[in-house]
Amino acid sequence: MPRRTASLLSVLSTCALLLAGCANPSTGSAEDDPTKPVTLRFWHGWAEKNEVKAINDSIARFEELHPHIRVKAIGNVTDATVNQALRAGGDDAPDVVSSFTTDNVGQYCSSGMWVDLDPFMKKTGLDKHRVFPTALLDYTSYRGEQCALPLLADAFGLYYNKDAFKEVGIERPPRTMSELKRDAAKLTRRAKGGGYERVGFMPNFRLYENSPERLFAQWGPSYFDKRGKARLAEEPAAREFFATQRELIRRQGGYGPLERFRTSFGDEMSSQNAFLTGKLAMHLDGEWRGRSLKDAPFAWGTAPLPVPDDRPETYGRGFLTGTVVGIAHSSTHQNAAWELVKFLTSDTDQVVAFANAIHNVPSTKAALASPELDSDPAFRTFLRIAGNRYSSALPASINGGQYVASLQDFGYAVESGRVPDLGKGLRELDEQIDADNLQAQN
Incomplete structure (x- = not known):
């Protein structure tokens, strides 16, 4: 479950x-x-x-x-x-x-x-x-x-629609972020009215299991330093991750159109799940999803999520x-x-x-x-x-998931274009996380 x-x-x-x-x-x-x-x-x-x-x-x-x-x-x-x-x-x-x-x-x-x-x-x-x-x-x-x-x-990985892949001439699931961006754009199919019939890979963080930390895990980030201080602003992976997500959004039509399409999806655990109904060609999800796809009207497969281009040896990892x-x-x-x-x-x-x-x-x-x-x-x-030896989980924190909730809120702001200066935004996120942790200790 x-x-x-x-x-x-x-x-x-x-x-x-x-x-x-x-x-x-x-x-x-x-x-x-x-x-x-x-x-x-x-x-x-x-x-x-x-x-x-x-x-x-x-x-x-x-x-x-x-x-x-x-x-x-x-x-x-x-x-x-x-x-x-x-x-x-x-x-x-x-x-x-x-x-x-x-x-x-x-x-x-x-x-x-x-x-x-x-x-x-x-x-x-x-x-x-x-x-x-x-x-x-x-x-x-x-x-x-x-x-x-x-x-x-x-464990979280990639579900993909084999029929959709065959339709556009893609032979295997993407293994790097560059391949993910290329394949997502190629698999996206626009509707005549200006909307979508299908999105290659929905990057918006409010979709089902798309919480930021799950895709971010493909970079193997360090959230805290040895003193327990937040270090996302110092982490090159954080900038790479958000830049990748922004590029996925741009290549598939922009945040507004994608978000409107997302709000048309059925409930995650229902027969109207967007991957099951063919509205998504690729989808981040957990191992349990396979059971609900047994009667899917298309051929499908699973693979690890792609990894950064400069870290191909980590392919196979996941959250x-x-x-x-x-x-x-x-x-x-x-x-x-x-x-x-x-x-x-x-x-x-x-x-x-x-x-x-x-x-x-x-x-x-x-x-x-x-x-x-x-x-x-x-x-x-x-x-x-x-x-996989590169797979990772979130580090424990004294105030539980508060820093994860802060990362999620920051992700929503980034994807919607409300963080014009990513470096400044990450520094402010670190400050907020540290302040929350300090309060929990007092």
């Missing part, structure tokens, strides 16, 4: 809950005996019928291996609800928690609401560096504290995110809770079965290499992206 970009309101409300209530979080303990009978409370965000079944099947497998541990799962729970419960503590609070919002890991770790998992891994002999890809460890930790582990991942899971600081059954977290995140057979069930990317090195994974070639493109 897609991990949709959180709205600014959602991010800020989560921030407020965490920062206002975590100075003295309810304290649990890791003194419990994990071999004694216990019932754990596991709160998660999955809600679709097939996803809930996959979670329940996972719990059944765990309980078969640990007959003394029962797990009571509650689904469709938001981060805000979880954090309210963790602040309150008590018998009804969860022991194990999961979140789709990797942006908030920095807050989970720094606030103390999710416990540091390194002592549990050391105690039970789990070597995280041998088990998990580096990029996934990066987005589940903050300043050296591993308060979460990855529970499946999402990574995913679900994270941890143990509540208020839990009095932390050793038993660790047994559940360890099973869900590191047992190869379990990770593969769960990945196949909900069509997400597995989050361990062994599972990524498993022959038992879904053999669909379109899906395997995303497995390769997840395993």
